[in-house]
Amino acid sequence: MKLYSILLLALLATACKEKPKPVVQSIPRPEISADGSKITFPDSVMIRAFTTQAARASAIRTDFSAPGHVAAMVVRSVENPSERLVLFDEPGLSNNYTAILQHRINIQMERGNLERVRDLQAHGAASGKEVIEAQTQLANEEAAIISDEATLKLAGFDPKELRQAAPNTILVVCEIPENQFGSIRKGLVCTLNFTAFPNEKFMGRIDNVNDYVDNTTRQIKLRISVANPDGRLKAGMFATVQFGIAEGNAMTVSRDAIVTVQGSDYVFVQTGHKTIERRAVQLGQQRDDRVVVQGGLTDNDQVVVENVMQLKGLSFGY
Structure with a gap:
């Protein structure tokens, strides 16, 4: 009986002992500079979520298309072979x-x-x-x-140039938006696809750019000459004109890398194993999913292209 009492007291003493509290470890957080321009991560593992791409200058090209139609054909005169006949669709x-x-x-x-x-x-x-x-x-x-x-x-025609146009040529008139005019010039080669011949490509050359912009549509007329030696292309046919314009070398970044705050544009650049910095940039035109950067970056800067919105929140306190 005495032994039983001793064991019972021992069990009660053990049960009454306070259970140890679990140790709560604090989650490491990035350090943000006072102005938000520099973010330092506690380890290199956390920074891996922010994938980067190197900024490099490369050749850029503008590609766009516009509808057009064969507005005139130039053929030789039967009565006077030295003269040219111009057959308009109007x-x-x-x-x-x-x-x-x-x-x-x-x-x-x-x-x-x-x-x-x-x-x-x-x-x-x-x-x-x-x-x-x-x-x-x-x-x-x-x-x-x-x-x-x-x-x-x-209507997009110059009378003097019509008189000098090569025989067996068609003249295509198309209109381009005013905001594309800066990349267009006389003599530029373009590609045409005609509705009547959907599987064929024809080469043309811009030989006239109108001197005015339509006040209503904000479009500018172009005239394009296309060789038509076999006479297959006829006045009135519809075409799609494709322009591919090389614009030299320029630095570009993915549009996913850019954040805009209060009218200013920024990207984030990884500058160390655990450091990312915010950079203000001056942007140019967009080319597909790339944007021309005119200032704010140097060659080979490691620009963050993934999870950029998280960096925006850390940098600007959102």
Whole structure:
């Protein structure tokens, strides 16, 4: 009985002992500089979540397309092989072009007539009134040709270039947005895909850029010449014009690397095994999923491209 009492007391004493409290370890947190521009991680394991890409300058290229149509065909005249016929898809433009050709002939005739009348006046065989009449006829023809030339130019055609266009050529007119105009220039080679020939590519060259921007659509007309030796391409056909423009070397970063705060753009650069720094950058145009960086980075900077929003929260306190 005595032994039983001793064992019971021992068990009660053990049960009454206070259980040890579990030790709670604090989770290490990154250290943030006072201005938020530098983030230092407690170990290199934590920083692995922020994958980086090296910033490097490389050749960039602008690729975009625009709808167009064959607005005219240039062929040789059957009656006079040295002359060119321009067949427009709009009858009104054909009338304008024909009128211009006639005005050119008339102007030459009126200039000759004016010289003749002036010579007659100098010899007393013509009056001042006849000279004025000859001058008026010439002025009327010169005014008329200006009006018809303006109509053609609004449609994307230059009358002088039409007269010099190579035979067996089609002229495609397309419109591009104003914000793409800076990368377009006369002589640029482009690729065309015609609805009538979906599996073929045709090469063309820009030979005219209009002098004005449409006030409503903010579009600029281009004229593109395309060789058409077999005559398969016809006036009125629709096409898609593809422009590929090399713009030299530039530094670019992934658009996922960029954060914008209060109108300013930033990226995060890993500068050490456990350190990431915030950099203000000046950005240019976007090219697909890349953005041109005009300032703020140097070659081979390790720019963070994953989990950037977490860094934004740490850096700016969001």
